[in-house]
Amino acid sequence: MNDGARLVVDDVDANVKLLEARLTAEYFEVRTAHSGPEALQICTREGTDVVLLDVMMPGMDGFEVCRRLKAEPRTQHIPVIMVTALDQPTDRVKGLEAGADDFLTKPVDDLALVTRVKNLARLKLLTDEMLMRASTEEQMGFAAVMGARLEEAGRGGRVMLVEDRERAAERIMKALEEEQYVEREADPARALLEVPDGNFDLMIVSLNLENADGLRLCSQMRSLDRTRHLPIMIVVEPGEEARLLRGLDMGVNDYIVRPVDPNELLSRVRTQIKRKRYTDHLRTRLEETVEMAILDPLTALHNRRYMASHLKTLFEESAQRGKPLSVLVLDIDHFKVINDSHGHDAGDSVLREFAARLRRNIRGIDLACRLGGEEFVVVMPDTDLAKAYVVGERLRQCIATAPFFAGERIGGLDVTASVGVAALEFPDDTPDLILKRADQALYCAKRDGRNRVVADAA
Template identity: 90%
Template sequence: MTARVLVVDDVDANVKLLEARLSAEYFEVRTANSGPDALQICTREGTDVILLDVMMPGMDGFEVCRKLKSEPRTQHIPVIMVTALDQPGDLLRGLEAGADDFLTKPVDDLALVTRVKNLARLKLLTDEMLMRASTEEQMGVATAMGPGLEQAGRDGRILLVEDRERAADRLVKALETEQHVTCEPDPARALLSVPDGNYDLLIVSLNLVNADGLRLCSQVRSLDRTRHLPIMIVVEPGEEARLLRGLDMGVNDYIVRPVDGNELLARARTQIKRKRYTDYLRTRLEQTVEMAVLDPLTALHNRRYMSSHLKTLFEESAHRGKPLSVLVLDIDHFKAINDTHGHDAGDAVLREFGVRLKRNIRGIDLACRLGGEEFVVVMPDTDLDKAYLVGERLRQCIAAAPFFAGERHGALEVTASVGVASLEFPDDTPELILKRADQALYCAKRDGRNRVVADAA
């Protein structure tokens, strides 16, 4: 894959070295020699991954990272801190500033490319979800990644797969200062427990005595319920070939033995934070999609969804030679309810109408609010006679019991008129069927309301 990478370092030789390595992998590279220049580029042009040197005059890398992560427009850009410092305190400072990953000078080529590719992949996913929302406020990004950013990667649930007791103890001891760790020595049992364990991270040793750790990673990636679970592998020095195979199959990160406890914590925290962020965006995206097809007042499908789905159901019915019917329902004298009791009472009636409608149709039927006080029910595999009976049942259930409109207004008597039409003619279209149902509804209202009329065209 390719991505836009911003290299930030005040030493030209370092910049040129990283630029050459990344360009050889077909990344598009931009450079900056100071923190302010980097911030300006990110704000003005955007980027996919930032390689940020720590030791710079004026504004150091920690301050640059903090500023990037505090701005809604740049806080989702992954930052890799590049430093010659390897003290635990520096790692912690980088984490607190919001860094997503770390590289230590001299930079290893495999680590460089791997880290950049993984974070660029994350950025691509994040951008795709953010683009589905019209504004950052709509997605709630500022709330999700604001003041609690440094806490987002803590208190996670980690499943560690390691069958060597002493090695497992060391890893658990390092992780349990911030995370909740379950250690499972048997990969087969681990595979069974992962889907239902609500884990935030899976850590797998590639040096299992009795099993192949890479096979477990492959199986976890192939399951729908664990497809998005971050995976970190623990490798021995010199295992580049197996490491590359793991990365190719979708492993998110790795750490090389002997494992530094602070680095392990840093990488675990980054993966957990990333998972929670993408889970949040995914959930908000699903809610946005739901809002686009549902009427917010009645929770029935809206007119836009009805138009699209009716067309699909019509085409299926016409192709298979099966019946299809449509009911158009209208609440009688609804304007009088609003005028007499107010719009809050009218809203209560509409909500209850939607509840009764849904309760009295089949699961395969499609109930929609067309707009105002008008509703539509689309019924596959239903001819005109059966649709009429359904319409009559709905009319009766609306009239049978008063609608509670709130403590102020009490119970209101409500009735509905219903028009019915079906797929009958070779040249029928969804629009024609709806029009005939609407004409039948007009006849029901003209003839006294609170009745069902079937189109007999």
């Protein structure tokens, strides 16, 4: 079986075939099991991304299967949907205690089935990504972000409830108060202002507001950049399938039908908050990975790899437009003496401060990079050789005029730098040739006594 299949577990063959047919019609891959032990074997041996588990089975019932899945490290992150009888609300309490992630009530509604399975399949995908990263990285960064184990990540969230009926709001807030922080807003217009800046993990919107259209608020939230990825759950009355479908079409993540079952609400809210936190974490880690690929970790300037590709782009743009382009190569004078005399921590402090002064004294369109060691490059579009020389001299002065702080024990260190300047000047110029000429000018600056700027005289 390919990972990504849904497992249907029921001892009644007709029930299995019905759920299998409905899920297959939505192009889900489906596996089936007719007993608890068989389900456990499939999950342990082959894996699956969602289990639909009937409560009433002979021998090992659904609660026991769920408990065993959640107790086993290899299967504890597989989402479980308990399929319960309508007249057995206590089943939901027992299901939550066993670790169930969601509930479906017989007879199973097609829309509910597809929505729940899709939601939990996406959550499983995110969980797998989190676990994979945790196993391949030294630091389990998500543990700090989540504050606890993965299974605790759905608690302690910030929830905005938009409901203008007092008693309806009280029921929802009471159901969530032990696990989540809930703020209530009766006016959708105010919610629209508060949510983008409120660091919320979930918004719950009643579609039966007395003085406003809840679907309009959902649509507005999906159109704003800052709330585009915020999970939204809607609360609907029985029989409102047309409005419910419109909500799901516009990007609402989940729904719950009145009268609201507190345990069902709890499980759905947990799922959405987990998804939000996992997604946020993975997005942050992706941004960090991209930064690590293009930034020097010590100085936060761009690195040699980024400089090589970006210089080529800037060079081609300047050549095509007939515009000037200049390059500065800077080298800290006698840097080895700083490391040898005061230690590498002092050297690192000097490099960080050097980068900061560099950044403060160039334009936003200029590209500052650390080539490695104590050597830096600044690429300046729309700048000819004479103007670049002036910038180089300004940088040299800002480095030489004030001591560099190297720690409490050492205090200030006098630091100077040598600078070589070159520009795009010849029809057959290339980025490598310009850099080479700037390097030669830097060599001349060092040969002639350091702490000076030399322009390429080719």
